[in-house]
């Protein structure tokens with residue numbers, strides 16, 4: 001078993017300005033293994049940024065223990081803490097580049113004041129600019145760059161101190177979908193080729209789905225669900241997780257669209273609207289058509305979608321089933337082990353959908 005490079009124990013962060021008390025993070029225990037890409041998802045104000053700032057003690061916790069790379073950070077001297085922080089790089093939504101310095105100047109900056117020769121500094125920064133695909137931009141100033149290029153500079157700068165951990169705080173939130181995909185691909189390369197553990201904060205399940213291996217879902221300062229991305233994605237338990245997953249697969253929009261034209265209350269007694277999820281091999285087996293033949297039920301497909309999550313196929317389908325519903329539901333419930341999950345869409349499910 002690989003060891004946890006980040007071990008947060010019983011973390012709470014409370015802000016109290018004398019007028020208002022905010023419990024930004026509560027009861028968080030989180031272990032992240034070396035080499036993982038770990039996503040933390042939640043809506044605005046959930047406590048994500050506060051929690052990741054605890055990892056390098058930029059935000060000291062009110063209670064709890066922070067162990068990074070085997071070091072209990074709260075016990076370190078200021079000098080040792082400064083040293084430990086060099087092993088944790090950060091990138092942000094708004095890049096935080098210095099406009100007065102060139103691209104190369106920005107990447108070199110964290111090395112100033114370190115015992116490393118000018119040539120070596122420059123060579124290292126140029127190596128990283130090559131890694132992020134900006135060799136030709138070394139002498140350009142940031143205001144001449146696109147958002148995606150600025151984030152590439154920020155990634156090179158974050159890597160220049162040889163971190164073992166890279167924290168990405170909404171790093172793709174200001175970028176268009178194509179640039180987002182390119183930056184996520186770069187982060188994946190950084191993880192794979194340099195072995196850097198990545199902790200990635202986002203409010204988009206799409207981002208988690210693209211590159212993360214594990215995910216924690218946060219609400220009101222707490223982790224409400226966590227696990228391998230494929231598992232959380234295919235069988236979400238907390239209502240908030242269901243909401244994130246259904247938004248990213250377009251299932252929620254599809255259910256809303258379908259139930260606008262087909263009134264659930266007008267379905268016949270032998271009809272049900274059912275959302276199916278197929279995981280892994282079950283995406284290829286034509287299970288529903290087989291069942292429809294065996295049980296003599298009619299399947300009217302209204303929506304279908306297939307996705308790749310952490311290398312695994314995941315399919316979604318919404319259909320009206322007509323016929324012996326008891327036999328059909330018993331048959332599909334028994335297929336959970338084969339990766340088939342179903343949910344009956346009733347008025348309550350539709351009402352519970354957050355816009």
Ligand SMILES: Nc1ncnc2c1ncn2[C@@H]1O[C@H](COP(=O)(O)OP(=O)(O)OP(=O)(O)O)[C@@H](O)[C@H]1O
Nearest residue numbers: 015022023024042043044045046047048049050051
């Ligand atoms: N320095 C601070 N002083 C007081 N309250 C704070 C401080 N920093 C954060 N908070 C509050 O703590 C809560 C969690 O904020 P945090 O920024 O960690 O959430 P988030 O999930 O990262 O959201 P966002 O994506 O909007 O940044 C919020 O209610 C926020 O207003």
